[in-house]
């Protein structure tokens with residue numbers, strides 16, 4: 001006998017790429033094009049209630065309500081900066097919080113999103129890294145940040161949605177959450193969803209080489225690489241993943257990635273840490289690594305956070321560093337800090353994370369048994 005009170009685990013349709021959604025409808029005995037219709041409702045019209053999806057038959061709507069849901073991350077707060085930047089905190093369960101930041105600029109609106117609750121990569125200058133790692137975000141939780149921003153912000157003057165660009169530069173290392181990253185990217189790119197072009201989506205990574213290679217094949221969106229040092233000794237210390245994937249291997253993967261994208265530029269992020277990586281010699285070493293390559297450098301003035309010993313390089317040092325790179329033919333820009341007054345600047349996205357990784361054993365982090 002069927003238990004009418006049995007709780008059915010509903011399938012969350014948000015964050016599901018079109019091919020899987022088509023299979024979902026096929027399994028229900030429905031035509032695959034239902035996937036396109038439902039995606040348009042969810043992403044393009046912001047509708048999450050199946051009952052309001054009026055081009056689906058009443059019967060299908062009722063059946064969907066029984067087996068499926070559109071379950072979005074819950075925004076627990078929204079802060080608006082004096083410069084127009086907006087920061088949302090999303091609950092990721094058990095009292096933990098991840099963040100997304102919207103940065104309006106002339107001609108575009110960039111949403112900086114999180115890919116993990118915390119981060120296990122332990123970069124020495126990063127507030128997220130200092131909090132440790134808890135878990136990966138699901139594709140639904142990743143795409144849900146974009147959905148939320150688009151549905152909370154007014155349309156742009158030309159009637160298009162607020163979010164024109166997405167960067168994975170919030171909390172977490174996106175390539176360490178590859179399994180959920182790729183479906184999320186597929187949804188963001190899909191014409192029946194937001195239809196963003198590959199150049200308008202940027203995945204930023206600390207340098208997980210095998211996954212850079214996989215991404216080149218699977219979904220070669222724009223790539224940003226957090227280089228931060230021009231030699232392995234320093235990079236081993238400030239970006240510990242370098243011990244596994246040293247600079248030479250990382251750059252080789254980058255040039256292969258760029259080659260597959262008709263040599264479109266890779267952006268190299270370089271945080272300016274006072275007295276650590278900001279000398280003219282560092283700029284010269286960096287130029288040697290990148291000269292003649294499809295590379296541009298984005299200098300990021302270090303954003304301090306409580307408990308850090310690092311300091312931001314003085315303005316004059318940043319300018320001298322940038323000029324030195326330019327004099328060697330390297331395209332170099334400096335990121336303007338936005339959202340300072342609401343702690344929304346790069347590396348200040350701390351959210352709230354309870355670490356599930358044991359404190360260091362020697363220099364290595366060891367994961368404790370999963371809770």
Ligand code: SAH
Nearest residue numbers: 126169172173204205226269302303346347
């Ligand atoms: N994990 C990915 C993406 C998130 S971090 C990565 O590391 O690339 C996004 C960018 O902010 C990275 O370049 C990161 O190195 C930089 N960042 C981290 N902490 C920072 C800080 N305190 N000040 C300035 N930039 C920081």
Ligand code: SF4
Nearest residue numbers: 119121123126129206
């Ligand atoms: Fe993780 Fe990126 Fe922070 Fe490094 S800089 S700890 S990879 S979020």
